Amino acid sequence: MLASIAWLKRYVDIDVTPEELAEKLTRVGLEVESVIHQGQGISGVVTGKVTAIEKNPKSDHLWVCQMDYGSGEIVQIQTGAQNVKQGDIVPVATLGAELPNGMKLKKIKMADVYSYGMLCSAAELGIDNKLLLPEQREGILILSPDTPIGKDIKEVLGLNDTVLDIDLTANKQDCFCMTGIAREAAAVLGKTLRMPDTSVKEAAGGDVHDMLSVAIEIPELCSRFTGRALKNIKIMPSPDWMQNELRACSVRPINNVVDVTNYVMMELGQPMHAYDYDTLTGHALIVRRGKVGEHLQTLDDQDRELTPDMITIADTEKAVGLGGVMGGLITEVTDKTTTVILEAAAFNGPSIRRTSKALGLRSEASMRFERGVDIANCHRALNRAAHLLEEMGACETVCGIADAYPVPYKPAVITVTPETINTRIGVAIPKEEMVDILNRLQFAVKEENGSLVITAPTWRQDVTCDADISEEIARMHSYDKIESHNPELALRQGKEDPMEEVKGEAEDYLASAGLDEVMTYTFIHPSFVDKMMLKADDARRSVIKLMNPISDEFGVMRTTMLPSLLNTAAYNLARQAESVKIFEVGRVYLPKSLPLTDHPEERRMIGAVMSGRRNALNWTSGKDSVDFYDMKGVVEGLLEKMQLADYELAACEETYMHPGKSCVVKAGGKQIGYFGCLHPTVAASFDVPEETYVLELELAPLAESALRVPQYTHLAKFPGTSRDIAVVVPKNVTMQELESVLRANAGELLQGIRVFDVYTGKQVAEGCKSVAFNLTFQAEDRTLTDGEIDPIIKNVVEKVAEAYAAELRK
């Protein structure tokens, strides 16, 4: 909301700078976002009259003007604009003048003729084109003929004004107008508020009730509807001061009737509408619901289909307007109009909000109705508008106001003790100060049995309970005067959701394992299901779609962590990252059914991607790329950290994984995740290298074991012993198979099996591999001897040989 200081000064004496006023208003809850000094950069521009004008004979477009701008001499200025006539009064930038675009005026010669200055267009004075009439947008700005000459243009056009840009919160509907802001300013500055003159001459006599009937058929959507009749209307431009103030607040002047309705809306916060009386059939205005199939041509020349949800203003025959949103074209006030009906009403906010949203018609008027208008303001607004038009000599007002007001508004009455207020704020404000604050804000206060009985003014419909009164008192007393205090609560340490604790542990582990944490958007492009080649019946194809996404890119909620992480990997690889090792512990969103009728499962997942070089380039390590065992190591380390010992790995059948280089992780017989190499086709779809390794693991199954406190087992008292053996077995024998043979045959003394070499090559037969193990043995009660161990080793080797036709490598 823009508030012109010049305009505010009509209602309150402001004896501080605009910046000081802005700060004071901000500190009571009217946040001033910026202070705009209009006309900045303009100097030396004055009004001047064209005393003579002739074409420059050497040019096809230049005009040589003789200008009188009150300097005592006639000055020759050339202009290229084609709209200047003898006698026009225009803005003249004199020699040495400065314009907002940084231009400084010098004597120049154009087509052999000297020019000692420049005639200005509105744009050259920094005035926004949108705020001008179409005819003012081109060429030199022609001022009204009664403008005195030699005056500073800033004064004439109101460009010496300062404007406050206020970010109005949704509850401050009372400040959605100049008098509202002035009321706050008066309360803050300790000044008196002067309300505008609303006296009406009613020179046309008669009685409005003989001309017009008004009726409300839907009191639930319209609580008041009032009208005034104005005769002998003369449509003309409104006076300069009104145009200037409207422009300062970003309202485009149009003609006196439209300008006055806008002016009064800006001044009092009451939106108004004007009808051409002679177009109203039956001379009636009725507030009713739209009828099914009913149409209305609105002022913007659009055909609108009405619905019963829309507040419709009608005469006895047809719809003539959408109440509070936009009027109809047929009843618009035109040059031919002689009698005008002015409307001021109070419509239901939510209804106006729905209609204006449905039709895409948000306007200054609809926004005010949405927040709620002061129902007691209707008469004041009608009278003020009539007063202003009378003052311009633009109408004669008919006696009386037609008023449909089924249920008079009862302002809120709140009874509260000063103690309650002080307790809520945490201060000790004396009762007298509370009463003074409330009075300054025009609340009526009575004291009864130690309580304050407070009647809110009609414009404060937001005030309904004692918490609201507390806020009024706190903000005017000043939040700065509230002393910090610590709540008197029992000492205790806060607790965290265990799942979050586990999440933190997983994050810490993965970071310590060399992975960088990323944070990705949870909504992604719906194409991921195809890029991952998910089967037609894969549950992850059931994605939750947004109704109004920013774009397809962010269209659906992810059902797997992979796409976001792969996109991040691709992003970084494209930026020359030689190694990408990333993880995120986030959520995937799994609907129970679609469309959504219940909360979906928000499953917490650990996701990771590794691609590129294993180690940062360093003289001690090679340039190898990551492989399956890098990712497996991370998984093993993570599960160890989570104290999940009882898990198994099995073949992975996910369509997007490389079948020979991936596996699933099972715990308690249930799949809890998978990891391995991406399928080459999928890798290509996501623009990542073929050798890209991924991991996705549910967090919840890890939670139980993760938070267990590890229990100590005592250390062996006697030294153990270890032996290395190597066996040659067919290539397809897995480590797991070999290990189970070893365990089955090595007896109870075997403690650990570690593989330290896997070799295929010249020294072993084709189709075979040599696997070297280190076996450790340990007894609880004695030191082991070779005599005990040697037969075990012999037995184990024999059994492996039997099982796989293997041999002990020499």
Add this chain to the structure above:
Amino acid sequence: MSMKEMLLELREKALADLEAAASSQELQELKVKYLGRKGPMTEILRGMGKVPAEERPKIGEIVNQVKQTLEQCLKDRTEILRAEALKAKIANDKVDITLPGRKPAGGHLHPITLTNREIKKIFMHMGFDVIEGPEIDNDYFNFEALNLPKDHPARDMQDTFYITDNFLLRTQTSGVQARTMQSKEPNTPIRMISPGAVYRNDYDATHSPMFHQVEGLVVDKNISLADLKGTLETFCKEMFGNDVKIRLRPSYFPFTEPSCEVDISCVICGGKGCNVCKHSGWLEILGAGEVHPNVLEMSGYDSSKMNGYAFGMGVERIAMLKYGIDDLRLFFENDLRFIRQFR
């Protein structure tokens, strides 16, 4: 030559040889040569028979002295030669200390995680529980239970992503307020924060459609705006340092009354005025207020007995101030050159 003279001559010769020895091996050989059983000492002692009996003890003493002197010298020389050899070896044993080390490859946590953890830590120390809520929520918890009925103009404050007419991506963590109250027996005291991702349909240089908030709620008896100010002052000092000042400005949120915005003195310029604080000396960092009685009542709490305060802060905003980050988009672009700056 007397026996004594022979012994003394032997001593001088042996000492000279030991002194001249250049290696421990040579010393070993000299030891055998002079002190061995077949050495000159043995030879000389064979002539003892010719020495008068009364002189024998004296000669015996000289023999012992010579022996001791030679043994001591041998020991000293061995030690010196060992030290010299070690010194020579070390002198040739050198690494290039300027070559890079084998650094264990540690990863990095995202600055939002780091900031979130710090916020959580501060509040948990003050006795706040940490409670998570769903990101996909319904209209009731995200709006209505927060005193934001349908078609309320304040709904414009937040551009909502809708999934159905009822389900939406939460626009604020405030929904956890009502959830928490409704999960408890009416009028149970509450002290909690709720961190998490929130969503708004706004995407430009200074807005991200997903970002993070931390909601706070205290409900108890006689919890005042002054208590709110005290709590937030403690938080801000922990987060930004003891010199930081806070101020409250009246504002509006449908679910608090009175409501306020909370500013801290600019952490960049210390309040003198700079570009970051737009020369005001203050930075807006969170919104707060006394819980609106309607919110308490809707969740089954008796607003005449219980009251409380609530606050909500943007984690990205705090992280930007904390780490001097000047572009919101960096958080979600996930350029590793950015992530790797945090630890």
